[in-house]
Amino acid sequence: MKLIHFFKAGPTTALAGLLLCLPLLCAEAPAKEALALQLPAPTLKGTPEDLPKGPNIEPLTDKPRPPFMVPRGVTNVALGKPVTSSVAPFSGELNQITDGKKEAFDYDAVEFKKGTQWVQVDLGDAYSIYAIALWHDHRYIQVMHDVIVQVSDDPAFKTNVQTLFNNDVDNSAALGAGTDREYFETHQGKVIDAKGVKARYLRGYTKGSTSSALNCWQEIEVYALPAK
Numbered sequence: 748m749k750l751i752h753f754f755k756a757g758p759t760t761a762l763a764g765l766l767l768c769l770p771l772l773c774a775e776a777p778a779k780e781a782l783a784l785q786l787p788a789p790t791l792k793g794t795p796e797d798l799p800k801g802p803n804i805e806p807l808t809d810k811p812r813p814p815f816m817v818p819r820g821v822t823n824v825a826l827g828k829p830v831t832s833s834v835a836p837f838s839g840e841l842n843q844i845t846d847g848k849k850e851a852f853d854y855d856a857v858e859f860k861k862g863t864q865w866v867q868v869d870l871g872d873a874y875s876i877y878a879i880a881l882w883h884d885h886r887y888i889q890v891m892h893d894v895i896v897q898v899s900d901d902p903a904f905k906t907n908v909q910t911l912f913n914n915d916v917d918n919s920a921a922l923g924a925g926t927d928r929e930y931f932e933t934h935q936g937k938v939i940d941a942k943g944v945k946a947r948y949l950r951g952y953t954k955g956s957t958s959s960a961l962n963c964w965q966e967i968e969v970y971a972l973p974a975k
C-alpha cells in the first residue's frame with residue numbers, strides 16, 4: 748500500500764527515494780577496493796623478437812591488468828620483513844626482496860645459483876592474505892620456470908602447507924604437479940589470488956627461466972589484513 752502511494756507521488760519523488768536508498772545499498776556491500784600496486788618502470792631493453800612460445804605460456808600483453816579487488820584496508824605486510832632462502836644469493840642481499848624496490852636494474856635484482864631454489868618471507872604474525880604480487884626479474888621479458896608459491900604457519904613448510912600457485916606441470920620440483928600457466932616477467936608483476944588464506948610464512952620457488960638457468964627475485968609483496 749505504501750509502495751503504491753510512493754510511486755503515485757510522481758517520478759521526482761521516486762527518484763529522490765532511490766537516491767536515498769543508494770548509500771544503504773553501498774553500506775551492505777562488502778568494502779572492497781582495487782589493489783593499488785606501485786609499478787616499476789618497464790625495462791629499457793624492450794621486448795625480444797624471439798619470444799618463447801608454448802601452449803602453457805600466457806600470451807604477452809602490454810594492457811594494464813584488470814582491477815584486482817581486495818578488502819579495503821589491506822597493506823603490504825611483507826615490506827621490510829626478514830627473508831631466508833634455500834641457498835645464499837651470489838648477487839644482492841636477501842633483504843632486497845622485501846625492500847619495496849623493483850626497478851629493472853641489476854642493483855634491484857637478487858640472484859641465486861641454478862636448480863630449484865626458494866626464498867621465504869616471515870610476516871612476523873599470522874595474516875589473512877588476499878593478494879601476493881611477485882617480480883622475479885623483469886630486466887628481461889622472459890618466463891620463469893616452476894613458479895610455485897606456498898604459505899604455511901610452519902617455517903619449515905612441513906605441515907599446514909597451502910599451495911596458491913604452481914606452474915610446475917611436470918612436477919620436477921616434486922611438490923605436486925601444478926595446473927597454472929607460465930607467464931612473462933614484466934613491470935606489472937604477477938598477482939596471485941590468496942583468497943584470504945591465513946598464514947605467517949610465504950615461500951616462493953623457481954627453477955631458472957627461458958633466459959638463464961639462474962634464479963632471481965626482485966620483490967615479494969603480500970597484501971593482507973591482521974588475522975582475526
Ligand SMILES: [Ca+2]
Pocket residue numbers: 843844845846847848849855965966
Ligand atoms: Ca626489491
Ligand SMILES: [Ca+2]
Pocket residue numbers: 893915916917918919920
Ligand atoms: Ca617443471
